[in-house]
Amino acid sequence: MASTGGRRERLRAETTAEIKQVALTLMATGGPDAITLRAIAREMGMTANALYGYFATRDDLINVLINEVYTALADAVDTAWASAPAEDPAGRIRTWARAFRGWALANPEGFRLIYGDPVPGYQAPERGPAPDAAHRVCTGIAALADAAWPSARHLYAQSDFQWSDFDDGLLAKVRPAFPDLPPAGVALALRIWGHLHGLTALEIYGHLRTQTTDPGKLFQEETAQLVRSLGIEPDE
The missing domain is CATH 1.10.357.10 (Tetracycline Repressor, domain 2)
Incomplete structure (x- = not known):
């Protein structure tokens, strides 16, 4: 049975990968200006504050x-x-x-x-x-x-x-x-x-x-x- 810590790390890795992919997609569709933590959070259904737990800036x-x-x-x-x-x-x-x-x-x-x-x-x-x-x-x-x-x-x-x-x-x-x-x-x-x-x-x-x-x-x-x-x- 997977440990709670292992599941947490896996979910964090998956969320981090999704953040990066969403950032690239935003740039491709909206240009470099579109890469903002707020826009990424909106696309992912998260709060901007939640994203700071993955990337400080x-x-x-x-x-x-x-x-x-x-x-x-x-x-x-x-x-x-x-x-x-x-x-x-x-x-x-x-x-x-x-x-x-x-x-x-x-x-x-x-x-x-x-x-x-x-x-x-x-x-x-x-x-x-x-x-x-x-x-x-x-x-x-x-x-x-x-x-x-x-x-x-x-x-x-x-x-x-x-x-x-x-x-x-x-x-x-x-x-x-x-x-x-x-x-x-x-x-x-x-x-x-x-x-x-x-x-x-x-x-x-x-x-x-x-x-x-x-x-x-x-x-x-x-x-x-x-x-x-x-x-x-x-x-x-």
């Missing part, structure tokens, strides 16, 4: 949401990266790209939380709400550029990128992980990110609905064209 809730969402994304793309052979940079880029889009389509509310409009009035912790996950995703994007750089360096032969052209926080993540990647390699990472994130964001926010009947095909072909432009043989 709205920002505490958002911190937890961002950390969980970002960690899930980092896990998805890290697993994809590791599944492709190191000697196949094109395969790694394509696999990472598919995983990123696939996660976003399965978690549109989470995508909007970490990559959409900021939540009004939200004050993030000093290191950010998900520093480890953000670091993993950032270095994962840099890894795509590092894998492509031997073949793609010709694209930047006439460029004049300097370290001072990039944010110190970005460089603090990228340079220790990839010490041989030059400033132009960081620019390449941002180019790759722009392609993959751009089309995914357009799809998540519904901006491709009137432009294409098959956004998946568009994303796949754009990724293939990106790989070819880098001078990497596409995987078969």
Whole structure:
């Protein structure tokens, strides 16, 4: 027979999970402004005071949401990266790209939380709400550029990128992980990110609905064209 304490913990875990899901749903339907403890309590048939027993402030809730969402994304793309052979940079880029889009389509509310409009009035912790996950995703994007750089360096032969052209926080993540990647390699990472994130964001926010009947095909072909432009043989 289950103990009273065990039932209490289970109910608390279930209620906490429901609070987080309702918050994401409110954001998806009403935008970032819709995430308030009062609105969540109303949706759940609770009092706002009751919610304070789970999250002391709205920002505490958002911190937890961002950390969980970002960690899930980092896990998805890290697993994809590791599944492709190191000697196949094109395969790694394509696999990472598919995983990123696939996660976003399965978690549109989470995508909007970490990559959409900021939540009004939200004050993030000093290191950010998900520093480890953000670091993993950032270095994962840099890894795509590092894998492509031997073949793609010709694209930047006439460029004049300097370290001072990039944010110190970005460089603090990228340079220790990839010490041989030059400033132009960081620019390449941002180019790759722009392609993959751009089309995914357009799809998540519904901006491709009137432009294409098959956004998946568009994303796949754009990724293939990106790989070819880098001078990497596409995987078969």
